[in-house]
Amino acid sequence: MNDVVNHPKHYTAHPSGIECIQITEHMGFNLGNAVKYIWRCDLKKDAIEDLKKAVWYIEREIQMREKMNHGGARPGSGRKPANFDEKRVVSLKNQGLTYQQIADRFGVSVHAIIWFFKKNRKNAA
Numbered sequence: 001m002n003d004v005v006n007h008p009k010h011y012t013a014h015p016s017g018i019e020c021i022q023i024t025e026h027m028g029f030n031l032g033n034a035v036k037y038i039w040r041c042d043l044k045k046d047a048i049e050d051l052k053k054a055v056w057y058i059e060r061e062i063q064m065r066e067k068m069n070h071g072g073a074r075p076g077s078g079r080k081p082a083n084f085d086e087k088r089v090v091s092l093k094n095q096g097l098t099y100q101q102i103a104d105r106f107g108v109s110v111h112a113i114i115w116f117f118k119k120n121r122k123n124a125a
Contacts, residue, residue: 013043028111030061064109089116
């Protein structure tokens with residue numbers, strides 16, 4: 001039986017036998033969505049539409065990385081945007097700003113800010 005909520009067929013019918021989410025949950029939002037659309041493109045009626053959606057997310061990811069201004073490196077690479085002041089990030093969090101508000105101030109993704117706090121738990125408290 002096809003469980004359209006928890007395990008839709010267009011996510012579970014891949015020849016690998018694994019679900020798309022098992023891969024994409026380890027990725028950032030844009031890349032995860034791009035993979036999702038590529039993953040299921042041949043399992044739905046309109047492959048071209050899904051491939052165009054994947055391209056849209058990839059282009060969005062490229063724009064975000066260019067905006068981060070550090071050679072396209074993702075959080076976790078050890079490289080930071082030029083304007084990323086770690087002490088200021090911690091200070092803003094201590095002032096009660098949300099991760100999204102901090103990300104907006106630095107022109108980075110909220111994912112980058114969350115990654116920073118996970119990586120620096122003892123220093124960022």
